[in-house]
Amino acid sequence: MSGLHDQDEVPLLAVRGLAKYYGARRGCANVSFDLHQGEVLAIVGESGSGKSTLLNLIAAELEPDAGSVAYRLRSGETRDLFGMGEAERRLLFRTDWGFVRQDAAQGLRMGVSAGGNVGERLMMTGARCYGDIRATAGDWLERVEIDPRRIDDGPRQFSGGMRQRLQIARNLVTRPRLVLMDEPTSGLDVSVQARLLDLIRNLVADLGLAVIIVTHDLAVARLLSHRMMVMKGGAVIEEGLTDRVLDDPQHPYSQLLVSSVLAA
C-alpha cells in the first residue's frame, strides 16, 4: 500500500498566487497549486487563456507581478525560484528541470549534431569524458527511437517528430525531476503524435517524472495527465482529477470545451 502512505510528503513544486499583467491585460492571475513527484498536471485552454504565460512564469522566463514558485531541491531544501540568483537558477534548470518546447528549433541547437544536442546537457552538468558522453547520447537516441547511427546528423535533417524526440532526449539525459512541456505534439501528423505521446507516457512512468504539460488537446491531457487545470481569460476556472474534469465538467466553459471535441 505504499501509494497510500506518501500523502503528506512535501510537494516538489508549490505555486502560490502567481500573476502576470501585460499592461492592463491580465496574462494570468491568482494561480496556486502543488505538484508532487511523479504527478502529471495538464493545463488546458484555448489560445490566449494564459496557459503559456503560466508555464513561462514557472520556468522563470517571465517576471511575475505577484506570487511565488517554491521548489524542493534534491538536498530537501525548498527554495523560492525568484529569490534565487540567476546562476543558481540556471544550474537548477539545466540539471533538475527540463523544458520541451512546441517549436523544436527553440529547444534544440539546430547547428549542432543530434549527439551534441544530447551531450551538451551532460557537459553542462560536469561530464568530461568524450567517449562516455557519446555513449550516453547514443543510448538516449535509441531510447527515443532515433537510430543511433544518426548521432552525427543535425536536427535540420530530422522530421518534425524526430526533432521532438531529440528534444526529449536532450531534456531527460540529466535525469531531471520536473519537466515542463509546451504543446509538445501540436503541429505533428496524427500518427507521429501517437508515437510521441506513447513515448512520453512511458518515459514519465519509468522515470517517475513530475510534468506540467500545456496543451489545447483534451485527448493529450486524458492520455498523459493525472490532474487538469482549465484556464480561461488568465484564470483557472476548474481543476481536479483529469477523468473527473473531462467526464463531469462543472464550469460552463469546461462543458463547452469537452463538448466541442469531435468523437472519432
Added chain:
Amino acid sequence: MTSNSSSATPLLEVANVSKSFTMHLHGGARRDVLRAISFTAAPGEVVTLGGPSGAGKSSLLKMIHGDYHCPDGAIRIRHDDGVTDLASAAPRRILALRRHVIGYVSQFLRVIPRVSTLDVVAAAGREGGLAPDVASERARTLLTMLNVPGHLWALPPATFSGGEQQRVNIARGLIAPRPLLLLDEPTASLDARNRAVVVELIREKQRAGAAIVGIFHDEDVRDAVATRIVDVTRFAPAA
C-alpha cells in the same frame, strides 16, 4: 435507509449520496439522477445495482470510481490506512486508491495507441502492484481464459470487435488483487460461453474476499453472482 444484510465490516459505504447534472450549454437545464442513496458492500458480497436504464446505476459507479463529482453525501472506502471519503478526497488520494483498492471494469475499453493487448493488460497489473513477470503471466492466463486468441495479443486492441475489447477490459480490471471491484455491465456484448467465464472470474474474486458492486444486464449473470440487490429506483428523485 441503509440496506446491509452482511455482518462483516463494510469496505464501501455509500451514505446519502445525491447526484444531478447541470447542463450549462442547454440553458442550465438540471437533470436529477439520484437522491439520498445509501448502501454498503462488505468483503465477499456481490451487490447488484438494479433498476431500468437511466436510473443512475452507471453514474453511481462512476462516482465511486471518482470519475463523477459527488457533491452531496459521502462515499467511504476502507483500506489499510483507515477510511477515505471519495467525495472529498484530493486527486492524488483517489489515484492511490485506484492503484491499490478500487478496480473498475467500464463498458468500453479506452485504447492507448501502439500498446499491445498483452501489455495493456499487464500494465494494469503492474499499476496494481504486481511484479512485472507476475503481471505478464497473469495477463496471459486471463486472456486465455477469456478466449482472446493468442495471435491478437501482440496487436493493439483498437481494431478488435466490441466483444473482444470488452474481454480485454475485463482482464485489465481483474488482473490486480484489489479489494473493491466495480463492474459496469461487464458481459454486455459477450456470448454465453464468455459470460460463463466472467461469472467464474467474479466468483473467484468474491471467494478471495473482494467486495463487488456491479451492474448486470443479463439475468442469468445477475442470478449467478448477486448476493444482494440494491434497487436504485427507490432513490430516484421525485418527478
